[in-house]
Amino acid sequence: MSAANQTTLTASQLARQHWLGVLAKVPAEQLQQQWAALDLTPDYQLIRPPEIGLTMVRARVGGSGQPFNMAEMTITRCAIRLTSGTLGVSYVAGRDKRKALTVALADALLQEDTDQQLQQQLVVPLEASLQAAADARAADASQTKVDFFTLVRGEDE
Amino acid sequence: MYVAVKGGEQAIDNAHALMRKQRRGDTKLAELTVAQIQAQLPLAVDRVMNEGSVYDPELAALALKQASGDAVEAIFLLRAYRTTLPRFGYSEALDTEAMQIERRISGTFKELPGGQILGATYDYTHRLLDFALLAEGEAAQAAREPASSEPLEPCPRVLELLNQEGLIERSRNEGEQDQTPRDLTREPVTYPAERTVRLQNLVRGDEGFLLALSYASMRGYGDSHPFAGELRTGRVSVALVPEELGFAVEIGDMLLTECEMVNQFHGSATEPPQFTRGYGVALGRSERKAMSVALVERALRADELGEMVAYPTQDQEFVLSHTDCVSANGFVSHLKLPHYVDFQSELEMIRRLRREQQTSTQQTDAEQNDV
Amino acid sequence: MSVSSELLVAGFNDAVHDGQQVFRALLTAMSEPGKLQQPNLIAEGPGALNANSWQVALALLDADTPVWLSERLAADAAISSNLRFHCQSPQVDSPQHAAFALCDASDVPDITLLNMGSAEQPDRSTTLIVQVPAISNEPHWTLTGPGIATERQLRIGGLSSTFVEQLIASRQRFPMGIDCIFCSADTLVAVPRSTQIDINMGGR
Structure with a gap:
């Protein structure tokens, strides 16, 4: 993400960027459970039915040098339009068309979510579970951190 | 016929x-x-x-x-x-510095910011077959006695420590702009290939081939005296910029292993003696692969660093055109296809050569007898 | 130029199979010049683009095919937004660099400015997609050449005489040249560079 690009984003773009990331990263099962519990059935038109493809993932030489093409990753994208006219899109890693559709619908509804209700019911809990999973992995790794100690030898007084 | x-x-x-x-x-x-x-x-x-x-x-x-x-x-x-899937563009370049670490070690510094984190590893195991795994039922979970109770600290790149003293080459010069890298899945590799294309080739290269090449380069068939500056495995966020949004969105996480090797460099007319880097990266937990990529990647920089290109590992065309296991397998496997006609013609030729040889020997014998 | 999301229309319902059907129709059209095809897999196109041109664009264009739009089509934000969103095609300013050129019969480019390929690589030429008011097999042009047993009649409405003259003149540069796909609202027809065009003087 280029810093120059980031700084020019509006508050609503930043919010949208954030929820699209959370919804894409959360395991599909969790997302569908949380989504189903909300019992939302918006009317919509498919602008781009869920479609599977590849994106070429770029990394940097030495981690911070020039970008290079590393390997492809499967990705599913989707776009819908609510009857109100709001466009919802999704770009999610993997090949789960249902997930892509759910994220696109959620994206459209979240744009109309002026009272932050859907944000609270959907994005906040899912983000918390992502954080919990990350914390658990970090705790596992932390257990394996080496605690160096030096053997004191007799020569020095 | x-x-x-x-x-x-x-x-x-x-x-x-x-x-x-x-x-x-x-x-x-x-x-x-x-x-x-x-x-x-x-x-x-x-x-x-x-x-x-x-x-x-x-x-x-x-x-x-x-x-x-x-x-x-x-x-x-x-x-x-x-090949059956459409391409939906390119991701933003990954920020591996922000990797959520699950393993991170360095062979160059003992005490380093963030510490040595072993993660899940086969290193230090005794390589004794574990017959418990052969028995039915769940293997016992290892008891977890914390070696460290502190939470993970940020893990900056180890080689940046050397960078502060100016003892290692920079991976990027001040104010250097990003260039669009060529994609070898779209255009064939031409030689000499730029570093970005070489890396793309090596990352998808055969692990065994790259391991053997790096082994050879360390044994003397290459000028390689490296240190494992840093090895890290963890999750990195992947983001791309959709046309209709105009800003980057994250699409998921990718588990990666990254390796930076430190090599001696005696300096050149323009560069003082310093350390140089070899970079390797691999998908998932693929430490051997990432290390091999880093070693071969550095060996292939011989030409650009003004070192002598004396061994196969330093020869771009030799290495890059033979890394791909699908191509290699295809070419070797094609020998299984019918070559009946080719073989018949060679058989004919051998028979003819034999006949000719026999005739000429007989002639020589006859001539000698005549004398 | 950016994508205006309020202008986006639907693409193919089933990208793979619908795309293949349109491609199949184009293949027939190209191999049998003058033969009319009606794949009709999509209801409407964006902005001033008719549904037929739109489905041809969806089937043929992608991120690897630079596209050039004629002035009028380029000025239509709905068209450029949808091409960017659905096809990801880079839009180029010069038809010389375009794999595909998209135009309306009222707004055709100077054919000599398109890329005719090279003698070594005639396949690198620009393919021209022209949106036209009407297509029929009424006598007007007599087509002959590969893919046509004897001759085939074709009438395409709305084309200027300059364009037609340039198209006929471009035949002299074979194997270089321009392949054309003409799209009316519901019918498409192809006239590849190998097809000879004779204008019937007797016809209207």
Whole structure:
């Protein structure tokens, strides 16, 4: 993400960027459970039915040098339009068309979510579970951190 | 005369049926599921993703199942599948500095910011077969006695420590702009290839080939005296910029292993003596692969650093045109195809040469007898 | 130029199979010049683009095919937004660099400015997609050449005489040249560079 690009984003773009990331990263099962519990059935038109493809993932030489093409990753994208006219899109890693559709619908509804209700019911809990999973992995790794100690030898007084 | 060979259709069908039967094995045993392969043979899955050059653990696991565990066949299947999918553009360049670390070690500094984090590793095991795994039932979970109770600290790049003293080359010069890298899946490699194309080639290269090349370069067939500056494994966020949004969105996480090797460099007319870097990266937990890529990557920089190109590992064309296991496998395998006509012609030629030799020997003998 | 999301229309319902059907129709059209095809897999196109041109664009264009739009089509934000969103095609300013050129019969480019390929690589030429008011097999042009047993009649409405003259003149540069796809609202027809065009003087 280029810093120059980031700084020019509006508050609503930043919010949208954030929820699209959370919804894409959360395991599909969790997302569908949380989504189903909300019992939302918006009317919509498919602008781009869920479609599977590849994106070429770029990394940097030495981690911070020039970008290079590393390997492809499967990705599913989707776009819908609510009857109100709001466009919802999704770009999610993997090949789960249902997930892509759910994220696109959620994206459209979240744009109309002026009272932050859907944000609270959907994005906040899912983000918390992502954080919990990350914390658990970090705790596992932390257990394996080496605690160096030096053997004191007799020569020095 | 040319005789077309036809037939064998029934035999081929039956051979495929037999392969499926053999793959399934003893039906008294439960069938292996793709989910099990993905969960329990993750390192095999990682290898298939690396050389298949597609990050999708489920597809790699499916390929392994279909290929009866043959990694190269599974890689071929994944490569074939990728050709059926459309390309939805390129991701933003990954920020591996922000990796969520699960393992991170350095062979150059003992005490380093963030510490040495061993993660899940086969290092330090005694390589004794664990017969407990052969017994039925769950293997005992290791008791977890914390070696450290502190939470993880940020892990800055180890080589940046050397950078502060100016003792190592920079991976990027001040104010250097990003260039669009060429993509070898879109345009064929031409030599000499730029560093970005070489890396793309190596990341999808055959692990065994790269391991052997790096081994050779360290044994004396290459000018390589490296240190493992840093090895890290963890999750990195992948983001791309959709046309209609105009800003980057994250699409998911990718598990990666990254390796930076530190090599001595005696300096040149323009550069003072300093350390140089070799960079390797691999999908999943593929430490051996990432290290091999880093070693070979550095060896291939010989030309640009003004070192002598004396060994195969330093020869771009030799290395890069032979890394791909799908190409290598294809070319070797093609020998199994019918070469009946070619062989007949060679057979004819050998017979003719023999006859000619015999005739000339007889003639010489006759001439000698005449004397 | 950016994508205006309020202008986006639907693409193919089933990208793979619908795309293949349109491609199949184009293949027939190209191999049998003058033969009319009606794949009709999509209801409407974006902005001033008719549904037929839109489905041809969806089937043929992608991120690897630079596209040039005629002035009028380029000025239509709905068209450029949808091409960017659905096809990801880079839009180029010069038809010389375009794999495909998209235009309306009222707004055709100077054919000599298109890329005719090279003698070594005639396949690198620009393919021209022209949106036209009407297509029929009424006598007007007599087509002959590969893919046509004897001759085939074709009438395409709305084309200027300059354009037609340039198209006929471009035949002299074969194997270089321009392949054309003409799209009316519901019918498409192809006239590849190998097809000879004779204008019937007797016809209207």
